[in-house]
Amino acid sequence: MNLEMEMDEYLPLRDVVFNTLRRAILKGELKPGERLMEITLADKLGVSRTPIREAIRKLELEGLVVMAPRKGAKVASITERDLNDVLEVRKGMEVLAISLACKRITGEELEKLETIEQSFQKLIESGNLTELAEMDVKFHDTIYQATNNQRLVQLLNNLREQMYRYRMEYLKDIAVRRTLAEEHKAICRALRERDEQQAEQYVSIHIDNQQKAIIRSLNQE
Structure with a gap:
C-alpha cells in the first residue's frame, strides 16, 4: 500500500487525510475487505491517530467503510x-x-x-x-x-x-x-x-x- 497525501493549505488536516483515504479506496489502492488499522495508517501518512479516526468515521457514513464487531474498520465490499x-x-x-x-x-x-x-x-x-x-x-x-x-x-x-x-x-x-x-x-x-x-x-x-x-x-x- 503506497499512500501519499496531497497537502492543501486551505483544508484542515482531517479533510486531507479523509480525501487521501477516500481516493485510495475509490482507485482500488485500498482493497475491498482490507482492514484499516489506525496505527498503521497514521505511520504511513505521518499524522496522529485522531485525523485517521475522524476520516474513517466519515468514510463509514459514505458507505465506503464498514465497522466489524471486534475487528474494527475495513473497506466495504463491492456488492x-x-x-x-x-x-x-x-x-x-x-x-x-x-x-x-x-x-x-x-x-x-x-x-x-x-x-x-x-x-x-x-x-x-x-x-x-x-x-x-x-x-x-x-x-x-x-x-x-x-x-x-x-x-x-x-x-x-x-x-x-x-x-x-x-x-x-x-x-x-x-x-x-x-x-x-x-x-x-x-x-x-x-x-x-x-x-x-x-x-x-x-x-x-x-x-x-x-x-x-x-x-x-x-x-x-
Missing part, C-alpha cells in the same frame, strides 16, 4: 446490490444528459470529445487501468459539461465518485475495453449528427454493458 442501485440512477441521469448535450453541445466541445475518444482508443492495449479510467471519466465529463446544466453536472459528479470503484473492475477485461471504445465512438457520432434518439440508445446500451461486465468480474472473484 451487486450497490452496483445496481448506482447504475439505475446513473442510467436515468446519463440519458437526460445526452439528450440535453445533443441540443447544446458546441463544435469545440465535440472536437474535445472526439480527441478524448481517440486517446482512449490508444490506451486500450496498454493495460494501465488508472489512465484508462481517467480518460473514461474525461469522456463523460465533457458530455456533462455540454448539457450546460450545472445542477445536473453536480449530481453526476457526485455519482461519478461512487462509480470509480466499478470502473476499475470492468476495465480489467481487454474485450470490455474494446467494446467500450466502440460505444464511445458511436456516442460521438450520434452527438455530431444531433441524433437524440440514437444517442440515448447508445448511452443505455453503454451502461447496460458496463453493468454486465462488472457483475461478471465480481462473480469471478
Whole structure:
C-alpha cells in the first residue's frame, strides 16, 4: 500500500487525510475487505491517530467503510446490490444528459470529445487501468459539461465518485475495453449528427454493458 497525501493549505488536516483515504479506496489502492488499522495508517501518512479516526468515521457514513464487531474498520465490499442501485440512477441521469448535450453541445466541445475518444482508443492495449479510467471519466465529463446544466453536472459528479470503484473492475477485461471504445465512438457520432434518439440508445446500451461486465468480474472473484 503506497499512500501519499496531497497537502492543501486551505483544508484542515482531517479533510486531507479523509480525501487521501477516500481516493485510495475509490482507485482500488485500498482493497475491498482490507482492514484499516489506525496505527498503521497514521505511520504511513505521518499524522496522529485522531485525523485517521475522524476520516474513517466519515468514510463509514459514505458507505465506503464498514465497522466489524471486534475487528474494527475495513473497506466495504463491492456488492451487486450497490452496483445496481448506482447504475439505475446513473442510467436515468446519463440519458437526460445526452439528450440535453445533443441540443447544446458546441463544435469545440465535440472536437474535445472526439480527441478524448481517440486517446482512449490508444490506451486500450496498454493495460494501465488508472489512465484508462481517467480518460473514461474525461469522456463523460465533457458530455456533462455540454448539457450546460450545472445542477445536473453536480449530481453526476457526485455519482461519478461512487462509480470509480466499478470502473476499475470492468476495465480489467481487454474485450470490455474494446467494446467500450466502440460505444464511445458511436456516442460521438450520434452527438455530431444531433441524433437524440440514437444517442440515448447508445448511452443505455453503454451502461447496460458496463453493468454486465462488472457483475461478471465480481462473480469471478
